Amino acid sequence: MVHDARRAPRFRLVALIGNPNSGKTTLFNALTGLRQRVGNYPGVTVERKEGRLRMPEGPEATLLDLPGTYSLTPGSPDEQIATDILLGTARHTPPPDIVICVVDASHLERNLFLVSQIIDHRIPTVIALNMVDIAERSGIRIDVRSLARELGVPVIPTVASRSEGIRELIAALSDLRGANAPPNGWRLPAPVERETDELAGILEDVHHIAPAHARHEAMTLLTAESALLDRMDRFSPEVIAHVRRDHAKLDFLGFDRRSVFVESRYAWIKSVCMQSVARNPAAGMSLSDRIDAVVTHRVWGVVIFLALMAIVFQAMFSWAQLPMDMIREGFDWLGARTASAMPPGDLRDLIVHGGIAGVAAVVAFLPQILFLFLFLGLLEDTGYMARAAFIMGRVMSRVGLHGKSFIPLLGSFACAIPGIMATRTIDNPRDRLATMLVAPLMSCSARLPVYALMIAAVIPPLKILGFLSLPGLTMLSMYLLGLVMALLMAWIFKKTLLRGGPPSFIIELPPYTIPSLRSTLMLMWERAWLFLKRAGTIILGASILLWFLASYPKLEGGTPSEKLNHSFVGMAGRFVEPAIRPLGFDWRIGIGLITSLVQREVFVSTMATIYDVGSGESSGAGGLPERLRESKNPATGAGSFTPLTGICIMVYYVLAMQCFSTVAVMRRETNGWKWPLFQVAYMTALAYGVTFIVFRIGTAIAGGGV
Numbered sequence: 169m170v171h172d173a174r175r176a177p178r179f180r181l182v183a184l185i186g187n188p189n190s191g192k193t194t195l196f197n198a199l200t201g202l203r204q205r206v207g208n209y210p211g212v213t214v215e216r217k218e219g220r221l222r223m224p225e226g227p228e229a230t231l232l233d234l235p236g237t238y239s240l241t242p243g244s245p246d247e248q249i250a251t252d253i254l255l256g257t258a259r260h261t262p263p264p265d266i267v268i269c270v271v272d273a274s275h276l277e278r279n280l281f282l283v284s285q286i287i288d289h290r291i292p293t294v295i296a297l298n299m300v301d302i303a304e305r306s307g308i309r310i311d312v313r314s315l316a317r318e319l320g321v322p323v324i325p326t327v328a329s330r331s332e333g334i335r336e337l338i339a340a341l342s343d344l345r346g347a348n349a350p351p352n353g354w355r356l357p358a359p360v361e362r363e364t365d366e367l368a369g370i371l372e373d374v375h376h377i378a379p380a381h382a383r384h385e386a387m388t389l390l391t392a393e394s395a396l397l398d399r400m401d402r403f404s405p406e407v408i409a410h411v412r413r414d415h416a417k418l419d420f421l422g423f424d425r426r427s428v429f430v431e432s433r434y435a436w437i438k439s440v441c442m443q444s445v446a447r448n449p450a451a452g453m454s455l456s457d458r459i460d461a462v463v464t465h466r467v468w469g470v471v472i473f474l475a476l477m478a479i480v481f482q483a484m485f486s487w488a489q490l491p492m493d494m495i496r497e498g499f500d501w502l503g504a505r506t507a508s509a510m511p512p513g514d515l516r517d518l519i520v521h522g523g524i525a526g527v528a529a530v531v532a533f534l535p536q537i538l539f540l541f542l543f544l545g546l547l548e549d550t551g552y553m554a555r556a557a558f559i560m561g562r563v564m565s566r567v568g569l570h571g572k573s574f575i576p577l578l579g580s581f582a583c584a585i586p587g588i589m590a591t592r593t594i595d596n597p598r599d600r601l602a603t604m605l606v607a608p609l610m611s612c613s614a615r616l617p618v619y620a621l622m623i624a625a626v627i628p629p630l631k632i633l634g635f636l637s638l639p640g641l642t643m644l645s646m647y648l649l650g651l652v653m654a655l656l657m658a659w660i661f662k663k664t665l666l667r668g669g670p671p672s673f674i675i676e677l678p679p680y681t682i683p684s685l686r687s688t689l690m691l692m693w694e695r696a697w698l699f700l701k702r703a704g705t706i707i708l709g710a711s712i713l714l715w716f717l718a719s720y721p722k723l724e725g726g727t728p729s730e731k732l733n734h735s736f737v738g739m740a741g742r743f744v745e746p747a748i749r750p751l752g753f754d755w756r757i758g759i760g761l762i763t764s765l766v767q768r769e770v771f772v773s774t775m776a777t778i779y780d781v782g783s784g785e786s787s788g789a790g791g792l793p794e795r796l797r798e799s800k801n802p803a804t805g806a807g808s809f810t811p812l813t814g815i816c817i818m819v820y821y822v823l824a825m826q827c828f829s830t831v832a833v834m835r836r837e838t839n840g841w842k843w844p845l846f847q848v849a850y851m852t853a854l855a856y857g858v859t860f861i862v863f864r865i866g867t868a869i870a871g872g873g874v
């Protein structure tokens with residue numbers, strides 16, 4: 169039978185693949201028009217889009233819009249699906265007969281990473297060099313013919329959003345016959361090449377893996393221990409032993425297996441770009457690029473980042489002062505009015521000292537929380553947050569975390585609960601767990617009241633160098649302590665419990681934009697509401713309960729201090745005092761630690777209650793910070809809240825878990841009690857240990873006189 173090549177259905181399934189935001193969906197729409205169907209891939213919430221692609225000759229083909237991916241070394245479920253389909257390992261979808269790889273011409277280097285992996289697999293490919301309009305506008309000129317020659321595949325320039333190049337693309341598809349020519353491939357360093365080749369050969373022979381895939385598999389196995397561990401059950405013990413020997417050999421030769429493959433690939437990509445890309449640097453730099461040249465600079469980027477953060481914390485302190493004072497005065501007035509309107513007795517005490525005082529102590533910190541989220545909202549809206557993620561990504565990868573971990577950790581500055589929930593975007597389970605374990609070390613807004621109270625009580629409002637305030641710097645130090653400890657613990661976890669390969673690290677940098685006041689205000693409102701809801705419910709309840717525990721059993725006729733001593737709360741505080749004395753804490757602080765196990769900010773209302781109910785030593789005038797400052801330990805006559813005590817309390821709160829809600833969320837997210845309990849244990853130990861050291865050093869420096 170004569171086979172007519174021109175008539176035969178050469179391919180049925182065409183897949184669009186490319187980096188996220190390269191224009192795949194836009195191109196898909198341009199290619200299929202309205203002939204498309206949207207569904208889900210089985211078992212996951214990843215969208216599946218397919219449509220009909222009319223070819224100039226022969227029958228229609230099916231066009232599949234694959235999820236965006238940066239590489240064929242998948243991190244996320246999306247990338248896994250794209251990779252599985254492309255490599256023909258997906259059960260639900262046959263391998264495509266041909267792929268259109270959509271490349272964002274304005275980010276050619278980054279996009280070529282995926283291209284080079286696809287070429288390695290010898291999958292029949294046509295490149296849609298998309299967004300050439302943007303590239304041209306920013307001064308990037310790509311020599312399409314040279315690029316096609318270097319890559320060994322057809323390259324068709326397109327502007328998908330204006331349907332330009334679509335006809336040429338379809339023509340290139342129908343012209344394509346069989347696999348693409350072997351490209352001017354990239355080279356590994358000779359010894360690495362040798363081992364890779366040998367291992368690929370073994371994989372072909374022993375496990376019958378196709379040559380093109382075998383090489384990819386060999387590189388993956390050689391890259392990281394975790395890849396080997398993930399594949400233990402797929403390969404024979406001999407092959408695994410061989411891989412281990414290769415690891416040892418390459419390590420001995422001094423190759424960093426984690427980076428050598430990626431770096432060699434990028435070296436090749438760079439040389440391809442040198443051949444094919446001309447830049448017009450003057451016209452080329454958009455405003456965003458010019459800003460980014462500074463803002464994402466290795467040194468200046470970090471300096472700018474730290475400076476911005478310093479400004480945020482400074483401003484939170486000075487600007488928030490006035491509204492905080494007003495709120496405090498408002499509640500004082502309310503308390504006084506209530507007291508004078510009601511007959512004296514337990515109910516009045518309960519409402520004034522338990523209810524109003526407790527809520528006031530927390531609500532007074534609302535201005536600072538609003539300011540924090542004003543800044544976070546503005547940073548997010550301007551596009552700076554992505555730069556911050558990029559800058560921190562370098563640090564993150566140094567401690568073995570993904571750049572994506574930065575956002576959940578940053579979110580944890582507000583509250584660990586949304587932070588932990590945001591780790592769902594991290595796909596490697598070990599990276600995700602490491603991020604969740606350290607997220608509560610970031611100073612959340614619930615710590616703010618504690619820091620603010622302690623700073624107001626014991627840190628004098630001195631200026632350093634004339635413009636930095638000591639309270640502001642103290643606050644910043646607490647945030648930094650949490651951050652540094654989080655990174656340190658992540659590093660330790662990734663080295664021990666959660667060993668695994670290095671995370672890939674690519675972050676989109678959106679162009680800078682003028683922030684929208686509306687969305688920032690909405691964010692502030694949302695956070696304020698969340699905070700108030702907690703203040704209004706749990707903390708009010710805790711405050712009332714605490715008032716009760718601090719007032720009963722009643723001691724008739726004693727001094728207020730004796731009465732407190734006699735109460736349930738006093739008993740509990742004295743019970744834990746021996747354990748916390750090495751940290752410089754007395755039993756009243758112990759009471760605060762106990763009551764704030766549920767929520768950290770309860771410490772503040774506890775102190776308010778304790779020092780309202782129990783302290784006859786203070787003159788009665790002034791706010792809570794003044795009372796703490798003036799309070800004396802009845803036994804020794806020394807001040808209960810020295811600057812060192814205040815700092816130790818803050819350090820303890822930076823590191824201790826003290827949050828039931830976080831434990832509950834961890835249990836839900838990890839599906840068990842193991843990790844949340846581990847987290848509580850390690851954080852408590854860390855808090856105790858570090859606070860102990862700080863107290864020792866502080867005592868030694870001050871000779872006991874602080």
Ligand code: GDP
Nearest residue numbers: 188189190191192193194298299326327328329
């Ligand atoms: P996907 O994530 O790869 O599916 O990317 P989309 O198709 O969603 O495109 C991302 C954005 O780029 C959309 O706003 C498109 O309108 C835009 N876009 C796509 N192709 C082009 C192009 O060739 N030129 C320009 N200027 N914009 C494009």
Ligand code: MG
Nearest residue numbers: 189192193194
């Ligand atoms: Mg899309």
